[in-house]
Amino acid sequence: xxxxxxxxxxxxxxxxxxxxxxxxxxxxxxxxxxxxxxxxxxxxxxxxxxxxxxxxxxxxxxxxxxxxxxxxxxxxxxxxxxxxxxxxxxxxxxxxxxxxxxxxxxxxxxxxxxxxxxxxxxxxxxxxxxxxxxxxxxxxxxxxxxxxxxxxxxxxxxxxxxxxxxxxxxxxxxxxxxxxxxxxxxxxxxxxxxxxxxxxxxxxxxxxxxxxxxxxxxxxxxxxxxxxxxxxxxxxxxxxxxxxxxxxxxxxxxxxxxxxxxx
Numbered sequence: 001x002x003x004x005x006x007x008x009x010x011x012x013x014x015x016x017x018x019x020x021x022x023x024x025x026x027x028x029x030x031x032x033x034x035x036x037x038x039x040x041x042x043x044x045x046x047x048x049x050x051x052x053x054x055x056x057x058x059x060x061x062x063x064x065x066x067x068x069x070x071x072x073x074x075x076x077x078x079x080x081x082x083x084x085x086x087x088x089x090x091x092x093x094x095x096x097x098x099x100x101x102x103x104x105x106x107x108x109x110x111x112x113x114x115x116x117x118x119x120x121x122x123x124x125x126x127x128x129x130x131x132x133x134x135x136x137x138x139x140x141x142x143x144x145x146x147x148x149x150x151x152x153x154x155x156x157x158x159x160x161x162x163x164x165x166x167x168x169x170x171x172x173x174x175x176x177x178x179x180x181x182x183x184x185x186x187x188x189x190x191x192x193x194x195x196x197x198x199x200x201x202x203x204x205x206x207x208x209x210x211x212x213x214x215x216x217x218x219x220x221x222x223x224x225x226x227x228x229x230x231x232x233x234x235x236x237x238x239x240x241x242x243x244x245x246x247x248x249x250x251x252x253x254x255x256x257x258x259x260x261x262x263x
Contacts, residue, residue: 032197036077039190040066043159046186047144047179050163050172055103057156062107072138100124106145107155112184113145116174144175146187148194156191159183 040054051069055062066077102113102124115121118140140162148157161183164175 035193035197036066039193040068040159043183043186043190044068044161047161047175047183048165048167049144049161049175050165051138051140052159052161055107055158055160057107062103062158069138074138102143102145103158103160106147106160107158110147110149110153110155112147112180113143114175114177114180115143115145117141118143141172142174144180144183146180146183148187148191150191150195156194159187159190 036054036056040052043049044052050071051067051074053064053067055064057063064077068075100123102115105123106113115124118124142164143160143162144164145158145160147155148159149155161175163172164179165171166173
């Protein structure tokens with residue numbers, strides 16, 4: 001068996017036995033924050049990445065919703081982590097020059113970015129990139145940036161992994177091209193899970209609003225039915241007569257107490 005054939009066989013096995021089951025597991029998650037966390041954690045585990053973060057698109061910006069670097073005890077934005085305060089990253093650039101951020105490049109072009117040695121890659125400016133390196137004394141060497149695209153080809157987010165580790169030596173290595181293909185397949189399943197969750201929440205909200213509307217209509221109908229009954233009409237007439245009688249008695253009392261006001 002040739003090397004290429006073995007790689008293709010492994011890729012098919014990984015897709016069938018790892019990536020697809022992961023996608024199925026994601027689609028069953030009902031907690032949105034945990035879903036985001038699972039998308040990142042499973043991708044990191046599969047690629048043996050030392051760290052990673054997840055961005056979701058908001059209009060023309062990308063918001064970081066999750067950052068994990070276990071080797072630095074960094075766990076931000078997850079279900080048991082600290083709140084995330086990273087700034088938004090511009091999604092659409094008005095500059096004609098190529099984006100200097102891996103995240104922005106992947107989002108704008110809709111294609112994966114695989115960097116083996118970030119410090120020596122002239123395409124990107126690490127000093128300008130929004131990255132955990134500078135603030136957390138963390139050195140990023142290899143990067144794999146995957147755009148999250150829906151069925152229409154629209155980028156709804158970006159998944160970026162950094163510092164793949166060799167399974168035997170634990171040394172930092174480049175992300176394998178086969179892993180990149182797996183992650184691209186995985187990203188499609190992740191987006192499907194995200195959109196399914198969002199659709200379900202929208203449907204739940206619509207059902208909730210419909211129930212409120214139905215309850216209001218039902219309440220109005222019940223009130224109308226009560227108002228239209230002979231018993232209610234009789235009670236209403238009695239109440240009206242009682243008020244009128246009380247008013248007459250009050251007027252009569254005032255005249256008795258103030259006889260000089262007559263005539």
